[in-house]
Amino acid sequence: MDGRLPDPGDALSGVDMFAGLEPEVRQRVIAAAVPRTYRKGQLLFVENDPGESLILLKRGAVAVFRTAPTGERAVLSVVRPPDVLGEVSLLDGSARSLSAEAIEDCTALALSRGAFMELVHSNPKILDAVMRSLGQLIRRLTEQNADHVFLDLPGRVAKTLVRLAGESQAPMITIELNQSQLAEMAGGSRQSVNQAIGSFASRGWLRTEGRRIVVTDLAALRRRAGMPER
Secondary structure, eight states, rough: OOOOOOOOGGGGTTTGTTTTHHHHHHHHHHHHHHEEOHHHHHHHHOOOOOOOOEEEEEOEEEEEEEETTTTEEEEEEEETOEEEEOOOHHHHOOOOEEEEEEOEEEEEEEOOOOOOOOHHHHHHTHHHHHHHHHHHHHHHHHHHHHHHHHHHHHHHHHHHHHHHHOOOOOSSSOOOOOOOHHHHHHHHHHHHHHHHHHHHHHHHSSSEEETEESSSOOOHHHHHTTOOOO
């Protein structure tokens, strides 16, 4: 990882929360932010840490998860650029409710809570984007709860793979996620998830390459997950 950040003039490109700001305000945000780099496997923050900064992801991928008292992890989402992390704690001033781990080498910008709140007070339109972000989080949690009621484990694995594939329309999509992480996201044991992956592979929907999963039939996975066709 070279650790270099994108050109400062483009540092907020595509970040919904800051899209409506005037150029000079965007430059003030960039000036107030601190560059950060995270190695694959490094924790960005853990549950109950002080919620002291908003993290704008510029490169890489981050898994957001909760940890049970037994040590088991439940991955709630995988965040990719240009998304942000940590907005909930910034708004209420409470400790982190989730943990975050880099699953790829990452570069990011960290904006302190003080700078963020000052920005919100002077530019209330930012709250519209914050509310959208919180709404998406609530919808995602509600959908995950429903999935555990209405979908069997292979269905949840299929749905997780579709989500990780994102908006890609490529004939083959490589997902950089090992089967332990996939089990954490689908809410099943690694053995059961391995069986589901093996079943999908035998049908020609995907193949595994070491720690990677290459999806070759996204439409079939969508059908197995009960998701609408595109």
